[in-house]
Amino acid sequence: MLNLLSRPFRGGIHPESYKTLTNGSGIDRFFWPRNVFLSLQLRNGATLTPLVKAGDSVTRGQLIASGRNDMVAPLHAPVNGIVTGITPHFSSHPSKVKCDTIIIRANSDRRWGETHPQQNYLALSSEQIIERVREAGIVGLGGAGFPTVVKLQFARKGGAHTLVINGGECEPYLTCDDVAMQEYAPEIIAGVKLLMIASGTKKAIIGVEDNKPNALAQLTSAASEDDAIEVRAAPSIYPMGSERHLIKFLTGAEVPTGGHAGMVGVLVHNIATARAVYQATRFRRPLVSRVITVSGKGIGAPRNVEVPVGTPVNEVIEYCGGVKESTSRLLFGGPMMGQVISSPYIPIDKTVGGILALTDDEVKTREQTECIRCGQCVRACPMGLMPFQMAAYARLSDFSKTEELGVNHCLSCGACSYVCPASLPLVQYFQFAKGSINANRLKAQRSATARALNEERVQRLEREAAAKAAAKAAKAAARKARPARGKVKETEND
Amino acid sequence: MMIITVIFFVLLGAVLGAALGYASSVFKVESNPLVDEIEALMPGGQCGQCGVAGCRQAAEAMVRGELNPNACPLGGQSLTQTIADLLGVSVEMGEEDIQWVAKVNEADCSGCGRCYKACPFDAIVGATKQMHTVISDVCTGCKLCTQVCPQDCLTMVQVEPDTRTWFWPKPQQAATANAAA
Numbered sequence: 001m002l003n004l005l006s007r008p009f010r011g012g013i014h015p016e017s018y019k020t021l022t023n024g025s026g027i028d029r030f031f032w033p034r035n036v037f038l039s040l041q042l043r044n045g046a047t048l049t050p051l052v053k054a055g056d057s058v059t060r061g062q063l064i065a066s067g068r069n070d071m072v073a074p075l076h077a078p079v080n081g082i083v084t085g086i087t088p089h090f091s092s093h094p095s096k097v098k099c100d101t102i103i104i105r106a107n108s109d110r111r112w113g114e115t116h117p118q119q120n121y122l123a124l125s126s127e128q129i130i131e132r133v134r135e136a137g138i139v140g141l142g143g144a145g146f147p148t149v150v151k152l153q154f155a156r157k158g159g160a161h162t163l164v165i166n167g168g169e170c171e172p173y174l175t176c177d178d179v180a181m182q183e184y185a186p187e188i189i190a191g192v193k194l195l196m197i198a199s200g201t202k203k204a205i206i207g208v209e210d211n212k213p214n215a216l217a218q219l220t221s222a223a224s225e226d227d228a229i230e231v232r233a234a235p236s237i238y239p240m241g242s243e244r245h246l247i248k249f250l251t252g253a254e255v256p257t258g259g260h261a262g263m264v265g266v267l268v269h270n271i272a273t274a275r276a277v278y279q280a281t282r283f284r285r286p287l288v289s290r291v292i293t294v295s296g297k298g299i300g301a302p303r304n305v306e307v308p309v310g311t312p313v314n315e316v317i318e319y320c321g322g323v324k325e326s327t328s329r330l331l332f333g334g335p336m337m338g339q340v341i342s343s344p345y346i347p348i349d350k351t352v353g354g355i356l357a358l359t360d361d362e363v364k365t366r367e368q369t370e371c372i373r374c375g376q377c378v379r380a381c382p383m384g385l386m387p388f389q390m391a392a393y394a395r396l397s398d399f400s401k402t403e404e405l406g407v408n409h410c411l412s413c414g415a416c417s418y419v420c421p422a423s424l425p426l427v428q429y430f431q432f433a434k435g436s437i438n439a440n441r442l443k444a445q446r447s448a449t450a451r452a453l454n455e456e457r458v459q460r461l462e463r464e465a466a467a468k469a470a471a472k473a474a475k476a477a478a479r480k481a482r483p484a485r486g487k488v489k490e491t492e493n494d
Numbered sequence: 495m496m497i498i499t500v501i502f503f504v505l506l507g508a509v510l511g512a513a514l515g516y517a518s519s520v521f522k523v524e525s526n527p528l529v530d531e532i533e534a535l536m537p538g539g540q541c542g543q544c545g546v547a548g549c550r551q552a553a554e555a556m557v558r559g560e561l562n563p564n565a566c567p568l569g570g571q572s573l574t575q576t577i578a579d580l581l582g583v584s585v586e587m588g589e590e591d592i593q594w595v596a597k598v599n600e601a602d603c604s605g606c607g608r609c610y611k612a613c614p615f616d617a618i619v620g621a622t623k624q625m626h627t628v629i630s631d632v633c634t635g636c637k638l639c640t641q642v643c644p645q646d647c648l649t650m651v652q653v654e655p656d657t658r659t660w661f662w663p664k665p666q667q668a669a670t671a672n673a674a675a
Binding site: 041043044045091093094095099156327394395396397399400425429431432434435436438439440441442444445446447449450451453454455456457473476477480 | 496497500518536537538539568569570571572573575579591593614615616617631632634654655656657658659660661662663664666
């Protein structure tokens with residue numbers, strides 16, 4: 001019972017953190033890529049229109065592709081160089097689908113293409129800040145990649161009152177947010193102030209897991225002069241970095257199942273996003289690079305590196321000392337929710353937070369056995385679901401039952417798979433089930449479109465037939481009325 | 495004389511039409527609402543790929559239990575599941591749910607326009623003596639166009655998953671799990 005009382009939320013696990021591999025060495029800012037690959041299709045399938053062509057020379061920060069609406073953040077050149085082509089290339093999507101990609105050969109010049117005169121950025125109005133965030137193409141850097149401008153506008157319209165800044169970073173190995181908080185604390189606090197002005201929130205709470213004491217100290221001192229900003233330590237429980245769980249811990253509000261943070265008047269942004277907003281507003285610098293953690297026992301020299309967006313994985317790994325022979329798996333993101341890197345030429349996009357090279361003894365493949373109904377997955381699930389039951393239905397491809405049990409509320413956090421003594425690939429089953437349900441929905445939409453088109457076509461054909469018959473009758477009547485002018489009939493017939 | 499003929503036929507048509515309309519409401523045959531419901535779910539292309547003349551007939555056969563709910567290749571697994579739920583039967587779901595679409599080999603297209611007329615979904619665009627093309631987002635893969643093309647330039651291709659439709663495959667089951675099941 002005591003154990004239950006001390007927990008900030010139901011479920012959760014305590015995986016080994018491995019954060020000491022990279023959290024003491026700061027950010028390496030010296031990396032520069034040879035080529036960058038900027039995919040013109042986002043993970044959600046939305047496409048961007050390129051504004052450059054092969055052979056154009058581009059400057060760092062130049063707008064090179066734009067989307068149709070705010071849901072598609074624009075792309076800027078992360079380096080100075082020459083566009084060598086727009087051709088299909090791997091994107092960071094796990095499907096290995098190739099999509100059109102702008103390829104830029106970088107030169108060694110790291111200056112920004114244009115600089116803007118500085119002004120008092122804290123005096124800017126909410127609309128001006130939102131406009132600069134939109135122009136900078138900022139997306140949520142925590143991993144989901146939702147456009148920040150859309151979130152800000154929603155929060156403004158929905159009358160959000162609290163801004164929660166997510167410094168949870170609960171995934172093992174990842175320390176990019178930790179070191180960013182240590183090194184850029186004043187910038188993050190400035191970004192938080194700007195986000196508060198832009199969204200109209202009155203209060204900001206920064207939640208940082210208590211396994212990052214240095215980051216907590218830096219942020220606390222940077223935020224000490226502003227009463228509206230509170231820095232709080234959160235217990236280190238995976239998945240503390242989940243938006244829903246962090247809100248529950250920091251504000252006590254429970255986001256309704258299937259709902260979003262806006263419903264409880266909360267707006268959540270990642271600390272790296274706050275810094276990007278600061279850069280975009282004060283210096284008008286678009287989001288063209290991010291800090292990522294390159295770690296795992298398979299990496300020669302693990303560290304946090306600032307990399308331009310679009311850098312292929314192999315260039316980053318090469319810079320960090322290459323991979324050791326014992327490496328058995330390369331991952332994007334953390335070991336709990338990350339995805340396997342299927343090709344070393346995949347570029348890093350705005351949402352990638354880390355590259356991990358895990359060795360055999362870190363991967364620890366265990367043999368899969370039968371479910372023994374121990375219920376450990378139910379205890380571990382932070383969403384209060386029954387993973388073993390959902391997995392059983394997913395295995396039978398019975399998606400309606402899986403959906404009834406709430407698979408769509410699953411965070412894919414992997415806590416259930418982590419604790420499973422039978423090593424069942426539980427979270428993989430849920431990924432499969434969620435994907436199938438989504439695909440079926442798309443298919444149903446497709447056949448609904450087909451049905452609507454078919455009905456319209458039937459009606460159109462009827463209309464056309466009626467019009468034809470009417471025209472024929474009119475013609476016949478006209479011919480009848482002028483029987484003497486039979487000679488001109490041929491021209492009429494045309 | 496001619497005007498009288500026109501008037502006569504118009505009147506005749508009106509009278510017969512009215513009689514038919516009256517008859518259809520008086521002598522209305524009550525149909526199985528389940529058939530109507532299933533027919534409304536179907537794509538309505540009357541393509542005949544299920545082996546039955548049209549969608550209505552297919553719905554009737556399904557209700558009678560003569561046709562498997564998974565007979566409609568256009569609807570795919572989501573339609574199969576919905577029909578099976580309506581009928582209260584269980585169906586074996588294949589793992590593969592392939593979406594086919596027609597593709598015009600544009601070099602061979604003569605612009606005859608027959609495929610355009612054959613398509614029940616208006617998924618083909620093009621004008622006479624101009625190249626035609628298939629709107630692959632709308633095409634249901636009913637194959638009606640491939641049968642009418644005199645140039646044989648319409649082929650069915652499988653839709654490759656894109657970032658919207660791709661999803662993780664089902665995890666491999668362990669050998670022990672298979673043996674137990």
